Structures are given as structure tokens and as C-alpha cells.
Amino acid sequence: MHELGLVNYVVKQVGKIAEENQVKRITSVTLEFGEVSGIVTSYLYDYWKWYTKKFPMFDGAELRCETIPAITWCDDCKQTYPTVKYGKTCPHCGSGNTWLQQGNEMNIKQIEVEDLEEGGSDDKSGNADPEGTAGAD
Ligand SMILES: [Zn+2]
Numbered sequence: 001m002h003e004l005g006l007v008n009y010v011v012k013q014v015g016k017i018a019e020e021n022q023v024k025r026i027t028s029v030t031l032e033f034g035e036v037s038g039i040v041t042s043y044l045y046d047y048w049k050w051y052t053k054k055f056p057m058f059d060g061a062e063l064r065c066e067t068i069p070a071i072t073w074c075d076d077c078k079q080t081y082p083t084v085k086y087g088k089t090c091p092h093c094g095s096g097n098t099w100l101q102q103g104n105e106m107n108i109k110q111i112e113v114e115d116l117e118e119g120g121s122d123d124k125s126g127n128a129d130p131e132g133t134a135g136a137d
Pocket residue numbers: 074075076077078079090091092093094095
């Protein structure tokens with residue numbers, strides 16, 4: 001039920017932001033997850049479809065997910081390495097004295113909206129312009 005709670009949370013957060021900005025309809029929400037956050041995105045998509053039906057504002061809103069790579073820091077040799085590949089043992093020096101630096105988080109990255117009410121000249125949060133998400137690989 002981890003994923004359901006998350007969908008609930010995201011809908012609440014986005015709904016609040018939308019209300020504050022007099023947004024009538026959400027067209028898409030982009031989430032980003034850490035690689036080791038344990039989120040199963042296929043469940044997430046299912047819950048999203050089912051749950052957002054209850055809210056006209058979210059009718060037809062698309063859910064997108066992006067991954068934040070997990071990176072571990074080694075306290076002994078002061079280097080980082082990819083967590084998923086090497087786990088808790090540092091590939092540089094073999095130390096187990098390591099800490100997850102990133103990869104366990106979840107953020108609402110971007111919200112795209114259909115229309116603002118008349119009269120609001122505020123910034124349109126979530127313009128259709130996609131952010132540069134090209135990986136640094
Ligand atoms: Zn090391």
C-alpha cells in the first residue's frame with residue numbers, strides 16, 4: 001500500500017498547489033524517485049488511474065516517473081559509487097563504511113496544467129517546456 005499512500009499524497013499536494021493558482025485542470029504530473037526508494041512504478045500508474053478518477057481536476061492527467069540514480073558515499077576513501085551495482089561495499093577500497101548519499105527520495109518534479117483562470121498574470125507553473133533532463137551519464 002506504499003504506492004497508494006504516495007498517490008494520495010501527490011494528489012493532495014498537487015491539488016493544493018492547483019487551487020492556490022486557480023488551475024482548473026492538471027494535464028500531467030512528473031515525479032522523480034530514487035532508484036532504491038522501493039517504489040514500484042507499475043503499481044503507481046494503476047493507483048494513479050484509479051484514484052484520479054475521483055477528482056475532475058485530475059481527469060485524464062498523465063503520470064510520469066523519472067529515476068534519480070542511487071549513489072553511495074564511502075567514508076574511508078571519500079569516493080562515491082553507484083549503489084545498485086555495488087551495494088554496501090565500496091568498489092574502490094572494499095570498505096563497508098558507506099552511506100547512501102542519494103536515491104531514496106521522492107519529489108514532485110513538474111506539474112503541467114491546462115489553463116489558468118482569467119485575471120491571473122502569475123507565472124504559469126509547469127509550462128509545457130520540458131526541463132533538460134538529459135542524464136549526466
Ligand atoms: Zn572506499
